[in-house]
Amino acid sequence: MSMGPDALADCGPPSAGRVLVTGASRGIGRAIAEELLLRGAHLAVVGRAADPLLSLSAEAPDRVTIVICDLSNASARSEIVPRAAEALGGLDAFVSAAGVIRYQAVPYVDEDALREQLEVNLVAPTMLAQAAARVMQRGGSIVQITSTLARRAAPSTLAYAISKAGLEASVRGLALELAPRGVRVNAVCPGVIDTSMIRTPRPGAAAGLSDAQRVEEQLEELRRLQPLGRLGASAEVAEAALYLLDASFVTGTCLTVDGGLLAG
Numbered sequence: 593m594s595m596g597p598d599a600l601a602d603c604g605p606p607s608a609g610r611v612l613v614t615g616a617s618r619g620i621g622r623a624i625a626e627e628l629l630l631r632g633a634h635l636a637v638v639g640r641a642a643d644p645l646l647s648l649s650a651e652a653p654d655r656v657t658i659v660i661c662d663l664s665n666a667s668a669r670s671e672i673v674p675r676a677a678e679a680l681g682g683l684d685a686f687v688s689a690a691g692v693i694r695y696q697a698v699p700y701v702d703e704d705a706l707r708e709q710l711e712v713n714l715v716a717p718t719m720l721a722q723a724a725a726r727v728m729q730r731g732g733s734i735v736q737i738t739s740t741l742a743r744r745a746a747p748s749t750l751a752y753a754i755s756k757a758g759l760e761a762s763v764r765g766l767a768l769e770l771a772p773r774g775v776r777v778n779a780v781c782p783g784v785i786d787t788s789m790i791r792t793p794r795p796g797a798a799a800g801l802s803d804a805q806r807v808e809e810q811l812e813e814l815r816r817l818q819p820l821g822r823l824g825a826s827a828e829v830a831e832a833a834l835y836l837l838d839a840s841f842v843t844g845t846c847l848t849v850d851g852g853l854l855a856g
Contacts, residue, residue, distance in 0.1 A: 610685070611837075612673065612676045619789065624834070628687075636659055637657070645658045659675055664708060674723075685735075687737075692708060710758070712755075714758040718759070732775045732776070738760050739752070740781055747794075778847065780829055782824060818852065822851065828849060829849050832847050
């Protein structure tokens with residue numbers, strides 16, 4: 593699919609325009625991509641595997657371009673924005689929802705795992721935001737997905753928390769320097785959202801439990817931490833992301849969506 597740079601000049605808000613979304617295969621990124629399609633957006637969606645993206649494309653085949661890429665690969669990553677901009681005829685918005693977590697208790701955090709999480713969760717979204725801003729011709733909107741772990745520590749998540757704290761700093765710096773060009777940069781800071789990421793067994797569970805029992809035990813523990821008494825849903829984070837995409841006088845902000853977790 594290709595269209596000229598003026599084809600969507602009257603498309604309205606960024607969420608109805610030409611949008612690049614990473615992490616669109618599942619979870620929060622998938623929910624954001626689906627909501628954007630409902631609003632009539634033309635998407636370039638990025639993931640490591642084709643099948644989940646093909647099922648997304650089937651919802652609106654004339655409005656979805658698929659880009660397969662491992663974001664930890666800097667060389668491959670550098671092709672994402674040019675490919676998306678060419679396919680869509682430009683970019684109006686970029687949403688970075690890809691992320692990776694490796695649960696390791698502090699005595700066992702290894703350098704490879706730390707570097708992987710920094711690369712995917714901090715370096716990739718920062719460099720892609722910079723590249724996306726370069727091709728945004730009529731201003732634009734960028735939304736990064738961070739985490740309450742950047743602000744509130746939890747066991748076995750040190751490397752992930754470091755990467756997300758860095759991403760929040762990146763959002764503020766990008767917002768300041770891109771504002772004169774009319775490009776807004778914001779973040780959604782989710783709390784505990786019921787995705788496959790939190791359904792991974794963590795270190796420290798009681799001995800003798802199956803993986804399924806360990807996961808259910810940790811989910812129940814996480815529910816007890818929430819003032820609202822439940823886990824969040826990907827669609828609720830998507831609502832916040834789309835608000836920020838279109839909030840024309842908001843930039844440099846991290847919008848928390850956490851059921852009151854940080855208030856407790």
